[in-house]
Amino acid sequence: MSKENELLLPRTAVFKLIKDLLPSDVRCANDAKELIVSCCTEFIHLLTSESNDLCTKENKRTICPDHILKALKTLGFNEYVQAVEEVFLKHKQETIDLRKAKAKEPKHLMTQEELARKQQELFAADSYRYQNEAYQYLNEHPSSLEDTNVLLSSARLKQEDEDDYDAEE
Structure with a gap:
C-alpha cells in the first residue's frame, strides 16, 4: 500500500x-x-x-x-x-451512559469449574427428588409390581447416566 x-x-x-x-x-x-x-x-x-x-x-x-x-x-x-459541539456532547453523554451500564454489570461471573460444580449439585438434587418421588409412589401403590419395576429401572438408569457423566469428567 x-x-x-x-x-x-x-x-x-x-x-x-x-x-x-x-x-x-x-x-x-x-x-x-x-x-x-x-x-x-x-x-x-x-x-x-x-x-x-x-x-x-x-x-x-x-x-x-x-x-x-x-x-x-x-x-x-x-x-x-x-453542530460539532452538539455531536461531541451527544458522544460524551453516550460514553458516560455506556460506562454506567458497564458498571452495573455483574463483575464476578462464575468460572467453568464453579459452573460444573453447580451443575453437579443440581443433578444430584434432581436425582434425590426423583428417587423420593419413586419411593413415595411405591409406598402409596404397593400392589402395582409392574409400576414398581418400571420406576426402579428408570431410577437406576438415571443414576447410571449420572455416574457415567461423573466418570467422564
Missing part, C-alpha cells in the same frame, strides 16, 4: 456515507466519490494541523475538543461549530 493510500479515509466507509446521504434516485459517479474521499481526507489533515498548532501554542501535548472547535473557527468553518 502506498504512503498516499495509508493517509486516506477508508473508501468503503465514505462511499456508504455518500450513498446514505443521497436520495435513492440520485447516483454519484466513481470519480466524484474519489474526489469526496480526497476532500474529506484533506479537510481532516487541515483541521488536525490547525488544532495541533493551537495545542502547541498553549504548551499542551494533547489535542482536546476545544482545540478542534477553535481550529474550525480559525479556518472559517464557523457554521459547523454548533
